[in-house]
Amino acid sequence: MRLAELSERSGVSTATIKYYLREGLLTPGRQINTTTAEYDEEHLRRLRLIRAMIQVGRVPVATVKEVLGHVDDDSLPRAMRLGAAVWALPQVPEPDADDEFVQGARVAMEELLRTLGWANAQAMTSVSPSFRSLVVAAAALRRLGYDWSPETLVPYARLMRQVAELDMEFMESHVSEAEKAEVAVLGAVLVEPMLQALHRLAQEEESTRRYGFE
């Protein structure tokens, strides 16, 4: 397809597509003559992923480029490729290691992972930005005087593990490795708001079921 059709089908203006091409977010089309290039379905898919990150996920352009670099890096083993792409998304800043609430939260969350018996726990606690997010959130609760024990979180973590299994099954329904990595990124950007909305609706349902018009 030509640039005009790519623009129409993706809902991204031709000026913006040209900008993405210049920034290297999108690979160039196949040059037909000096003024015309031909684009394919893969360009369209990639453009939609870029738009999801920028418009829905508010991910900066430089970060999108980094994420896509990991998505396309077929030298990495699959788990690392998925992880690298998601890790490159904007994350919470490193918490203040001198803060007593952060220290307490870190110890408690390390204990949580040990209790869960997750094989990957050692790597998570040392490098995963998601573990850092967990520590930041737990520290905020502790600072407010809500000193949740790791045991309180165990049933939550087990349910999230079941959610992750659903994610992986959905991802595996896609064929190519690049598509699998794309789904992992989309999941982080688009599925999380959906899960959050489902969680709040479930709370409304459960609250009404329990309390009705008490």
Next chain:
Amino acid sequence: MRLAELSERSGVSTATIKYYLREGLLTPGRQINTTTAEYDEEHLRRLRLIRAMIQVGRVPVATVKEVLGHVDDDSLPRAMRLGAAVWALPQVPEPDADDEFVQGARVAMEELLRTLGWANAQAMTSVSPSFRSLVVAAAALRRLGYDWSPETLVPYARLMRQVAELDMEFMESHVSEAEKAEVAVLGAVLVEPMLQALHRLAQEEESTRRYGFE
């Protein structure tokens, strides 16, 4: 306790506490003489809640006031009091009803709730801001060509229902009605980032378990 102690124990500066008092976010202390007021544990708890909303949840001050109004409104039935407090938190704007993806997503998400058989579904689809968030997220996925059928989301929704049951049990472990409503608000502001972090960690674990160093 005096203002200085309230400030020290809450980690909120005296100037900020005075600002919250002026704005009516915090009820005045018991006046001992013309220059001194006495504060109690309830002030401290409330101050921590305000701080959670403003600093962690980035909730605007006017919205905090509205949320607290619902938390304190003991004329409402419990389920409505909890709902009103959470609904008053910042929500996604109303989606464009003329957008074909929004229309398709709304139909699909209404079908999802019918499939789940949630008793409260009718009220949710007409007024809940969480249903609106769900439609916005589903429309974003559809626009990207990911046309998830409602059936795909059913197992996710059932797991979120189990999460909501854990939330309610935790909430019920608190005694007063005001504290229960506070926990509902804190849940929305502080527990959601925690669930999100647990979800991503579970993905890492599941991804490593499945693919290792493939």
